[in-house]
Amino acid sequence: MLETSVLKHIAKLQQKKYRKEFGEFFVEGIKGVSEALDSEFEVIAVIVDSNVREEEKIQKIIRTAEEIEVEVMFASAKDVEAIKSTETFPGIMAIVEIPEMSLDDLDTESHIIALDGITDPGNLGTIIRTADWFGITNILLGPGCVELYNEKVVRSTMGSVFHENVVFTHDLEKSLEELREESGYTIASLELQGDPLGKMEKKKKYVFVFGSESHGVSEDIQKQVDARYTIPGKGQAESLNVAIAAGIVMKEIS
Amino acid sequence: MLETSVLKHIAKLQQKKYRKEFGEFFVEGIKGVSEALDSEFEVIAVIVDSNVREEEKIQKIIRTAEEIEVEVMFASAKDVEAIKSTETFPGIMAIVEIPEMSLDDLDTESHIIALDGITDPGNLGTIIRTADWFGITNILLGPGCVELYNEKVVRSTMGSVFHENVVFTHDLEKSLEELREESGYTIASLELQGDPLGKMEKKKKYVFVFGSESHGVSEDIQKQVDARYTIPGKGQAESLNVAIAAGIVMKEIS
Numbered sequence: 059m060l061e062t063s064v065l066k067h068i069a070k071l072q073q074k075k076y077r078k079e080f081g082e083f084f085v086e087g088i089k090g091v092s093e094a095l096d097s098e099f100e101v102i103a104v105i106v107d108s109n110v111r112e113e114e115k116i117q118k119i120i121r122t123a124e125e126i127e128v129e130v131m132f133a134s135a136k137d138v139e140a141i142k143s144t145e146t147f148p149g150i151m152a153i154v155e156i157p158e159m160s161l162d163d164l165d166t167e168s169h170i171i172a173l174d175g176i177t178d179p180g181n182l183g184t185i186i187r188t189a190d191w192f193g194i195t196n197i198l199l200g201p202g203c204v205e206l207y208n209e210k211v212v213r214s215t216m217g218s219v220f221h222e223n224v225v226f227t228h229d230l231e232k233s234l235e236e237l238r239e240e241s242g243y244t245i246a247s248l249e250l251q252g253d254p255l256g257k258m259e260k261k262k263k264y265v266f267v268f269g270s271e272s273h274g275v276s277e278d279i280q281k282q283v284d285a286r287y288t289i290p291g292k293g294q295a296e297s298l299n300v301a302i303a304a305g306i307v308m309k310e311i312s
Numbered sequence: 313m314l315e316t317s318v319l320k321h322i323a324k325l326q327q328k329k330y331r332k333e334f335g336e337f338f339v340e341g342i343k344g345v346s347e348a349l350d351s352e353f354e355v356i357a358v359i360v361d362s363n364v365r366e367e368e369k370i371q372k373i374i375r376t377a378e379e380i381e382v383e384v385m386f387a388s389a390k391d392v393e394a395i396k397s398t399e400t401f402p403g404i405m406a407i408v409e410i411p412e413m414s415l416d417d418l419d420t421e422s423h424i425i426a427l428d429g430i431t432d433p434g435n436l437g438t439i440i441r442t443a444d445w446f447g448i449t450n451i452l453l454g455p456g457c458v459e460l461y462n463e464k465v466v467r468s469t470m471g472s473v474f475h476e477n478v479v480f481t482h483d484l485e486k487s488l489e490e491l492r493e494e495s496g497y498t499i500a501s502l503e504l505q506g507d508p509l510g511k512m513e514k515k516k517k518y519v520f521v522f523g524s525e526s527h528g529v530s531e532d533i534q535k536q537v538d539a540r541y542t543i544p545g546k547g548q549a550e551s552l553n554v555a556i557a558a559g560i561v562m563k564e565i566s
Contacts, residue, residue: 187549188553190548191543191551192545193547216550218548289445292446292447293445294472295441295442295444295472295475296343298441299441301555301556302442305556306563309560
């Protein structure tokens with residue numbers, strides 16, 4: 059059984075303000091918890107549903123946690139009821155420290171995906187997962203984006219949140235300018251009106267900016283963009299989903 | 313104000329069994345309703361929140377509906393409370409007849425996207441929207457897929473459900489065989505192990521099969537596949553989201 063203070067702590071981590079206050083977030087499920095333990099993130103505790111503690115995959119995670127001296131706690135059925143954030147609690151979760159990241163943490167020898175006003179958690183998570191697939195490790199989040207440690211975002215990254223350098227900037231415009239001036243990046247964006255993606259020059263260092271589905275790349279950010287591209291379509295749809303568009307661009311530049 | 317029978321009817325359409333029984337579904341929002349009215353689908357009624365009836369875009373839809381003799385009904389604030397399926401009812405909805413479609417309705421001179429066990433509504437809707445963007449009008453749904461007229465699917469197509477030939481088959485294996493034998497299609501699938509997508513031959517008539525995120529293309533269907541492709545990755549993610557993968561493939565074949 060978990061102590062009441064632990065239960066309250068976990069419940070609070072479902073709210074953004076407490077994640078910020080505590081500097082912690084949580085990840086659920088075998089895959090997510092395993093990836094957290096294997097990563098450079100600091101895992102504060104692993105919480106296991108007592109009912110599944112004997113399962114082989116869970117046992118393996120418990121051993122890994124113990125090896126690196128991460129506390130493992132067991133939750134009763136009643137605890138599980140209290141803490142689950144999804145309808146089907148996947149039996150295991152971890153509380154993880156939010157790393158402090160700045161522009162200096164980006165690998166400035168490779169591409170960067172910059173996101174301006176991506177508010178849908180599923181889209182943000184999927185973009186991070188896709189970047190990880192294509193080996194693009196740098197993500198730059200502008201101020202209008204959904205919070206990275208929102209549980210829906212974390213879930214839809216499918217563990218990739220632990221592989222990526224995700225850096226938050228309060229001033230995306232200034233960050234783009236810095237990346238161009240100091241690190242030699244070309245700033246490109248995806249727009250409904252632009253050159254066909256097929257005409258994009260091969261470069262080693264693009265910052266590729268994607269704007270919100272409803273408003274596109276914001277005006278201030280537009281000023282920093284060196285090249286605008288579009289994914290040519292020939293059907294009747296007005297636009298592509300932003301995660302799909304980002305996936306197509308990442309395949310092209312990777 | 314809406315009659316109680318109408319309110320009950322709409323409430324029922326939020327359930328799959330009644331959509332099937334009545335042969336009707338609903339679409340919400342200005343874009344969805346406009347696309348429905350402009351399409352070959354039969355719109356049974358348009359329902360407008362009385363509070364927004366004077367808005368210009370709503371007025372335009374009302375005129376369109378009246379021109380083609382579609383009934384327009386007005387909902388009171390209380391009605392809206394009763395019928396809304398999302399937290400923010402977008403002020404307008406339409407009840408639409410489910411068209412009867414069979415394999416014969418596919419345009420067998422162009423590509424077909426076949427889906428095997430796509431259970432996530434957002435993924436199905438996004439795949440349909442993306443197909444529409446790339447001008448691929450044929451979608452074939454196998455028995456394990458989420459229902460096309462689920463409101464989350466309809467919403468995430470962003471109106472593209474009204475542009476596409478979406479055909480449901482009870483026997484995907486047999487349908488694939490028929491498409492190969494009778495219409496000269498090559499059946500291809502996306503797998504984690506396959507030839508790199510870049511090596512895919514240019515052909516005018518692919519049926520491209522995408523399997524479920526958790527189990528991939530099912531064994532029975534595999535038997536019908538002539539060519540297997542993969543999207544090469546170099547990061548640490550285990551897989552791509554299926555809608556992203558489908559988007560990348562559709563861009564390649566279109």
